[in-house]
Amino acid sequence: MTTLTETNARHAVRKPRLRGDRSPAASVVLHLTLIVASVIAVFPVLWVLLTSLKPAKFATTTDFFKETTFENYSNLIKDTEFLTWFGNSVVIAGLTTVLGVFVSATTGYAVSRFRFPGKRGLMWTLLITQMFPVAVLIVPIYNIMASMGLLNQPAGLVITYLTISVPFCAWMMKGFFDTIPREIDESGQVDGLTPFGTFWRLILPLAKPGLAVTAFYSFITAWGEVAYASAFMVGDENLTLAGGLQKFVNQYGAQWGPMTAASVLIAIPAALVFLFAQKHLVTGMSAGAVKG
Amino acid sequence: MAVHTSQSVAKAAGDDVARGRSRGTGNPPPPSRLRRALSVHWYAWTMVAPVVIVIGVIIGYPLFRGLWLSLTNADERNVARSIGVNEIPATYEFVGVDNYVDALTGGQFLSTLGWTLVWTVSCVGVTFCLGMALANILNRKIAGRSAYRMALILPWAIPGFVSVFAWRFLYNEDRGLLNKLLTGSGFDGIPWLNDPTWAKFSVIAVNVWLGVPFIMVALLGGLQSIPSEQYEAAEMDGATAWQRFRHVTLPGLRPVSTTVILLSTIWTFNMFPVIFLLTRGGPGEATQILVTQAYKFSFEISPRDFAQSSTWGVLILVLLMLFAVVYRRVLRTQGDNW
Numbered sequence: 001m002t003t004l005t006e007t008n009a010r011h012a013v014r015k016p017r018l019r020g021d022r023s024p025a026a027s028v029v030l031h032l033t034l035i036v037a038s039v040i041a042v043f044p045v046l047w048v049l050l051t052s053l054k055p056a057k058f059a060t061t062t063d064f065f066k067e068t069t070f071e072n073y074s075n076l077i078k079d080t081e082f083l084t085w086f087g088n089s090v091v092i093a094g095l096t097t098v099l100g101v102f103v104s105a106t107t108g109y110a111v112s113r114f115r116f117p118g119k120r121g122l123m124w125t126l127l128i129t130q131m132f133p134v135a136v137l138i139v140p141i142y143n144i145m146a147s148m149g150l151l152n153q154p155a156g157l158v159i160t161y162l163t164i165s166v167p168f169c170a171w172m173m174k175g176f177f178d179t180i181p182r183e184i185d186e187s188g189q190v191d192g193l194t195p196f197g198t199f200w201r202l203i204l205p206l207a208k209p210g211l212a213v214t215a216f217y218s219f220i221t222a223w224g225e226v227a228y229a230s231a232f233m234v235g236d237e238n239l240t241l242a243g244g245l246q247k248f249v250n251q252y253g254a255q256w257g258p259m260t261a262a263s264v265l266i267a268i269p270a271a272l273v274f275l276f277a278q279k280h281l282v283t284g285m286s287a288g289a290v291k292g
Numbered sequence: 293m294a295v296h297t298s299q300s301v302a303k304a305a306g307d308d309v310a311r312g313r314s315r316g317t318g319n320p321p322p323p324s325r326l327r328r329a330l331s332v333h334w335y336a337w338t339m340v341a342p343v344v345i346v347i348g349v350i351i352g353y354p355l356f357r358g359l360w361l362s363l364t365n366a367d368e369r370n371v372a373r374s375i376g377v378n379e380i381p382a383t384y385e386f387v388g389v390d391n392y393v394d395a396l397t398g399g400q401f402l403s404t405l406g407w408t409l410v411w412t413v414s415c416v417g418v419t420f421c422l423g424m425a426l427a428n429i430l431n432r433k434i435a436g437r438s439a440y441r442m443a444l445i446l447p448w449a450i451p452g453f454v455s456v457f458a459w460r461f462l463y464n465e466d467r468g469l470l471n472k473l474l475t476g477s478g479f480d481g482i483p484w485l486n487d488p489t490w491a492k493f494s495v496i497a498v499n500v501w502l503g504v505p506f507i508m509v510a511l512l513g514g515l516q517s518i519p520s521e522q523y524e525a526a527e528m529d530g531a532t533a534w535q536r537f538r539h540v541t542l543p544g545l546r547p548v549s550t551t552v553i554l555l556s557t558i559w560t561f562n563m564f565p566v567i568f569l570l571t572r573g574g575p576g577e578a579t580q581i582l583v584t585q586a587y588k589f590s591f592e593i594s595p596r597d598f599a600q601s602s603t604w605g606v607l608i609l610v611l612l613m614l615f616a617v618v619y620r621r622v623l624r625t626q627g628d629n630w
Contacts, residue, residue: 022432027434030429030432030434031434031435033425033429034426034429034430034434034440034444037422037426037440037444038440038443038444040501041443041444041445041446041447041501041504041505042443042446044455044458044459044462044501045446045447045450045455045458047458047461047462047469048454048457048458048461051461060464060467060468060469060472062469062472062473062476103342103343103346104342104343106338106339106340106342107339107340107342107343107344109339110335110336110339110340111340114333114335114336114339116333116336116337117329117333118337118340119336122340122343122344125347126343127616128613128616129347129351130558131558131562131609131612131613131616132351132609133561133562133582133583133586133605133608133609133612134562134564134583134587135582135583135586135587135601135604135605135608136355136358136602136605136606136608136609137351137354137355137358137605138587138590138601138605139358139361139590139598139601139602139605140353140354140355140357140358140361140602141354142590143357143361143371143372143598144353144354144357147372159350160350162346162350163350163351163354166343166346166347167343167347167351170343194335195335195336195339196335196339199339220451223451224451224452224453224454224565226452226453226564226565226568226569227564227565227568227583227587230568230591231587231590231591241453242453242565245453245454245457246569249457249460254461254464256461259457259461260461263454263457263458266451266454267449267450267451267454270449270450270451271446271449271450274448274449275442275445275449
């Protein structure tokens with residue numbers, strides 16, 4: 001069928017170029033465009049990686065390689081609080097993720113499957129809370145945390161991050177639940193499961209990839225959050241990575257050696273997992289938004 | 293379909309409840325409206341309860357406090373605080389809408405808003421065009437497609453604050469790579485982050501660099517969902533490549549485009565880390581957007597001005613909500629059931 005139409009088209013109209021056809025010149029242009037774009041995309045990251053492997057005193061040279069060494073890494077781990085910051089970030093982002101997914105999973109399901117009074121309002125709330133600027137909440141939360149003695153405490157930051165992750169996770173998971181056929185719910189009801197039973201025994205196992213992606217994305221969001229972390233956490237041993245990295249580069253000067261080494265150690269795990277998860281990520285986000 | 297499913301579930305659940313009750317009381321009185329709603333919807337309400345409670349407590353309460361603060365003259369010196377063992381009570385006062393009047397009549401808010409709009413429109417515009425171009429190229433049959441895709445996604449995969457520091461390293465005026473390359477080839481170095489105009493250009497460039505992958509991946513997904521029969525039909529009718537793009541691709545991408553434009557507009561408008569970590573709003577206040585300026589009021593100046601910061605925050609929120617409502621309304625009048 002397809003071949004038939006194609007040959008027909010080829011016979012009928014010669015003039016316009018078809019989708020499959022491309023002149024060699026066009027191929028060259030396309031490849032050049034992609035190569036330039038890829039270089040721009042990769043270069044800053046690559047440059048940080050290369051710099052981290054040079055001795056600190058050569059950090060600003062333009063050579064790609066110069067006396068390759070790992071001393072930036074060993075100095076970073078020995079002389080700075082990097083590992084503490086890393087630990088803080090893992091604990092805070094991890095707790096945020098677990099709580100966020102746990103709290104919002106059933107909501108994602110209910111919003112995806114049922115009609116109930118208040119659903120429209122809830123959907124709007126979930127959407128609007130995602131456009132909350134940091135600036136609206138940061139002062140009141142800061143004051144509340146101060147009065148409860150939670151400033152400089154991981155728990156304070158976890159609670160703060162839940163304001164971001166709960167609406168986001170609910171929204172994302174609605175998108176993933178939407179992709180699971182409703183016939184599965186119906187078969188569960190036929191077999192006598194309650195709505196909770198259907199959710200717990202049938203839908204949740206099927207939604208595991210979606211849950212994983214949601215969890216991962218909320219982890220990355222907390223991992224990379226800057227504003228709250230800079231305002232709420234002071235004192236070297238309490239910083240998260242976003243705050244710690246600022247210590248290396250400030251208005252009085254920059255220690256590019258440890259900064260680049262730290263950047264690499266922060267980015268590698270995140271980037272690896274991200275590249276695996278990204279395909280599902282967009283599906284969930286746009287599905288949730290489009291079918292809302 | 294949604295109606296059908298929900299009703300059948302509702303009936304099952306409702307029966308369940310009724311059975312449970314009748315076992316206890318024998319003959320239940322005719323239920324009131326609220327009770328009937330409760331018996332039909334209790335499971336849905338139970339399921340959304342955790343999120344409703346969490347949002348109410350950790351977003352709702354601070355939000356109302358923020359609204360209240362914006363109507364007072366609260367600053368660092370008159371809020372409740374404890375010094376050692378002494379508890380000092382709050383002494384700030386209600387001042388009505390004075391803060392809003394000050395913000396909207398003074399020059400600072402409006403000029404910051406102006407740059408924020410320029411920043412948002414140019415970032416989203418450039419990012420969307422680049423993302424669209426790259427997505428269309430990647431959607432063709434081309435050698436090494438997955439390798440290109442991987443490379444182009446990289447900026448999204450790296451935590452934002454790390455990338456921003458990488459760019460700061462490249463932009464460094466005396467020792468950064470960009471200026472070394474320029475001076476090496478005989479040009480003058482450029483004050484990337486120290487000259488107001490160049491700084492504006494630099495922050496936009498970094499944000500575009502960060503934003504392209506998301507749009508590209510989203511549009512690529514959209515492109516793959518356009519049925520190829522539509523292209524075949526267009527080819528049969530003799531449409532040129534541009535006509536196919538204009539009349540098949542663009543309409544086919546409409547649902548995805550509207551969503552990603554909405555999302556990235558909101559994100560860019562609120563993009564705190566790029567500005568904060570790259571320039572801190574400087575030089576002067578040249579690159580300060582509304583969010584970073586509001587942050588500065590409450591955490592970087594002395595005495596910290598909580599009231600003004602809250603006022604700006606509320607104004608930002610109002611602006612974004614207006615934008616979202618108008619955007620949706622425009623889409624709806626054009627026939628989108630979004």
